[in-house]
Amino acid sequence: MSIPADLKYTHSHEWVKAEADGTVTVGITHHAQDLLGDMVFVENPAVGRKLKAGEECAVVESVKAASDVYAPVAGEVVASNDAVESSPEKINQDAYGAWMFKIRPDNAADVNALLDAAGYEAHVASEAH
Amino acid sequence: MTELKKTPLNAAHRELGAKMVDFGGWDMPVNYGSQIEEHHTVRSGCGLFDVSHMLPVDIKSSDPKGENARAFLRRLVANNIDKLQVSGKALYSCMLNEAGGVIDDLIIYFMDENWFRVVVNAGTADKDLAWMQQCNADWGMNLALTPRRDLAMVAIQGPDAKRVLNEALPGADSLTETLKPFSAAALGEMFIARTGYTGEDGFEVMVLAKSAPFFWKALMEAGGKPIGLGARDTLRLEAGMNLYGQDMDETTNPLESGLAWTVDLKSARDFVGRKALEASEITKQLAGLVLLDKGVLRSHQKVFTKHGEGEITSGTFSPTLQQSIALARIPLGIAPGEEVEVEIRDKKLKAKVDNYPFVRNGKVLI
Numbered sequence: 001m002s003i004p005a006d007l008k009y010t011h012s013h014e015w016v017k018a019e020a021d022g023t024v025t026v027g028i029t030h031h032a033q034d035l036l037g038d039m040v041f042v043e044n045p046a047v048g049r050k051l052k053a054g055e056e057c058a059v060v061e062s063v064k065a066a067s068d069v070y071a072p073v074a075g076e077v078v079a080s081n082d083a084v085e086s087s088p089e090k091i092n093q094d095a096y097g098a099w100m101f102k103i104r105p106d107n108a109a110d111v112n113a114l115l116d117a118a119g120y121e122a123h124v125a126s127e128a129h
Numbered sequence: 130m131t132e133l134k135k136t137p138l139n140a141a142h143r144e145l146g147a148k149m150v151d152f153g154g155w156d157m158p159v160n161y162g163s164q165i166e167e168h169h170t171v172r173s174g175c176g177l178f179d180v181s182h183m184l185p186v187d188i189k190s191s192d193p194k195g196e197n198a199r200a201f202l203r204r205l206v207a208n209n210i211d212k213l214q215v216s217g218k219a220l221y222s223c224m225l226n227e228a229g230g231v232i233d234d235l236i237i238y239f240m241d242e243n244w245f246r247v248v249v250n251a252g253t254a255d256k257d258l259a260w261m262q263q264c265n266a267d268w269g270m271n272l273a274l275t276p277r278r279d280l281a282m283v284a285i286q287g288p289d290a291k292r293v294l295n296e297a298l299p300g301a302d303s304l305t306e307t308l309k310p311f312s313a314a315a316l317g318e319m320f321i322a323r324t325g326y327t328g329e330d331g332f333e334v335m336v337l338a339k340s341a342p343f344f345w346k347a348l349m350e351a352g353g354k355p356i357g358l359g360a361r362d363t364l365r366l367e368a369g370m371n372l373y374g375q376d377m378d379e380t381t382n383p384l385e386s387g388l389a390w391t392v393d394l395k396s397a398r399d400f401v402g403r404k405a406l407e408a409s410e411i412t413k414q415l416a417g418l419v420l421l422d423k424g425v426l427r428s429h430q431k432v433f434t435k436h437g438e439g440e441i442t443s444g445t446f447s448p449t450l451q452q453s454i455a456l457a458r459i460p461l462g463i464a465p466g467e468e469v470e471v472e473i474r475d476k477k478l479k480a481k482v483d484n485y486p487f488v489r490n491g492k493v494l495i
Contacts, residue, residue: 037148037359038165040446041425059474061425063164063446064359092163 001030004096008072008111009120015096016072018111023078023102028060028069030095031124036062039088044080044101051075051103053110058100060091073110075103136181137281137338141345145355152358153252155182160357167360168448171327172491175289176356177348181281182251185320185335186258189273190243198245201270202237204400205261207383209393213239217312219324222391223383224257225402229409230379231386233257234371236324238313246313246320248282250373264401280320281341285353286331286364288491294321294332296351297344305332326361328368328489363445366454369417369486375428376415376442376456382406385458386442387415413439416463417485418455418471419495422478426455426471433470433477436460441471449488450495456485 003009008016013032017025033039041061051057051071058069079102084090090098105111115123133156142149147158158179160167170176190198202210208222218239224232233253238246249257258276265272285294295302304314304321310330313322320335336344349355362372369387371377377386384392384406392406418441420426426444439459447454455471463469465484470477483495 037160038163041423043424061446063363063448064159066425066427 003029003117003121005117007096008114008116009123010070010072010114011123012070014069014072016111016114017099019102022108023104024073024075024111025099025102026069026072027099028091028095029120032067033091033095036060036067037064037092038062039091041066042085042088042091042100044085045077047077047080049077051077060088069100071103072114073103073105074107075105078102078104134182136179137341138179138181138283138345141342142179142355147355147357150358152182155251157182158355158357159359161355164357164359164363165448167354167356168363170354171287171329171356171360171364172449172488173288175285175287175293175353176327176360177345177353178284178286178356178358178361179281179345180284180333181338181341183282184249184251184254184258185277185280185282186247186249186261187273187275187277188245188247188261189275191271191273196242197270197272199242201265201268201272202245203398204268205264206235206237207392207400207402207406209396209398210237210239211396212393213237215239216241217308217314219311219313219322221311223377223388224260225383225400225406226379227401227405228379229382229402229405231373231377231381231383231388232260232379234373234377234388234391236322238320238322240313240315252374277335279338280318280335281338281344282333282335283341283345283348284325284327284331284333285348286325286327286356287329289352290329290331293348293351293353294334297347297353308332326368326370327364328370328486329364329491362443363448366443366445366456367447367449367486367488369456371415371456372443381458382409382411384409384411385413385415387456412461413458414461414463415442415456416459416465417483417487417495418444418457418469418480419450419483419487420453420455420471420478420480421468422480424453424473424478426453426473426480431472432457432459432480433472434459434463434467436462439469447487450493454487455480
């Protein structure tokens with residue numbers, strides 16, 4: 001599956017979408033869900049929580065394993081997607097549609113420092129070896 | 130990195146698009162798509178598992194009356210081999226060390242007094258074989274112990290397993306119709322056992338390695354679906370079956386691992402580990418847990434009970450129950466129905482102690 005060109009990415013396999021209102025939407029990549037397998041549990045950060053960049057803030061669990069999700073940028077959680085908590089399999093079905101939470105970044109420019117699609121593709125390829 | 134070992138069905142798994150993983154040094158399929166769908170297939174239809182990484186060992190006697198083979202096993206394993214009197218019957222047992230720890234759990238098939246077949250776990254196969262050979266020498270038994278890496282093993286499991294096997298092996302129906310659970314029959318080099326690790330009806334069939342790809346294809350054409358080791362684990366845990374290395378190992382007492390039913394202390398046999406077991410103080414039990422809060426139980430999570438702490442030995446999300454279940458080693462005196470707490474990350478979540486198996490023959494038992 002191709003990696004969407006309009007998103008940004010982290011080395012820890014989150015995708016990040018910069019929204020027009022200045023917030024960023026976060027989920028885990030198709031590659032990450034493929035590694036984990038069938039999702040059975042999602043726990044999002046509480047709305048209002050202040051996050052540091054790289055902080056563990058959410059958990060996804062498949063039948064096989066639990067995996068932490070990290071804050072791509074510093075900021076405050078402004079929304080959390082209950083739909084993926086009640087139906088974790090949505091992440092398997094559509095990883096780039098099933099967003100997990102939204103952050104209002106402390107510094108809007110932080111998003112620019114994340115990986116672009118080509119950079120993420122190279123990162124995934126490097127992990128395969 | 131040393132190269133992973135491959136079963137005779139490795140190419141078949143790759144053609145099917147399986148996700149392959151390093152499983153104790155073996156290149157094995159963890160799933161062929163969705164692990165949860167594979168799980169449901171075994172509960173409702175027929176699943177096929179490549180279990181060729183497990184090792185059959187033939188124990189043959191040089192003594193024409195074959196008394197040596199039985200005498201060897203009488204002393205080697207914790208269950209009583211003399212329960213096997215009818216040809217083809219199987220026995221589940223632990224093989225213990227002198228300290229009473231579990232070297233491995235295994236199935237022993239009694240074919241005749243000159244031929245017992247033992248099937249051991251993949252990860253412990255080398256250690257097991259060395260131990261058995263050492264005992265054979267120390268006890269002067271003079272038995273021939275032959276590891277059968279020339280065989281492949283396929284498990285055919287689920288309510289539709291018998292039909293699939295009959296269709297894949299024309300003529301097998303006369304045997305499968307009469308083969309009792311936990312029994313086996315040999316047909317030349319083919320060995321058909323009505324055993325498994327899923328809690329469903331089914332068979333484990335050993336064939337010569339070179340015939341395995343053809344046999345696998347015939348089973349698939351008959352409607353069997355390939356199932357990876359991921360679903361094998363959720364199926365066995367729902368069925369309340371122990372996994373070596375998680376629920377017990379060389380450091381654990383089988384009597385604290387839910388395996389008392391496999392340890393025969395009634396007969397006068399002097400088996401390896403008996404003295405240690407009889408001298409041991411039993412303070413723990415293996416219990417089933419069902420998570421009441423949301424989350425997933427995993428091995429090594431701490432369990433808090435009114436009589437002290439315990440630990441989860443195996444935990445997963447149960448696709449049949451749609452909630453998380455586990456086996457846990459907890460203090461004695463905690464009864465089914467009681468609530469305990471499990472530490473998951475930084476939280477303490479509620480779980481209920483339950484009898485296991487959780488699921489058998491497609492039915493929920495809790």
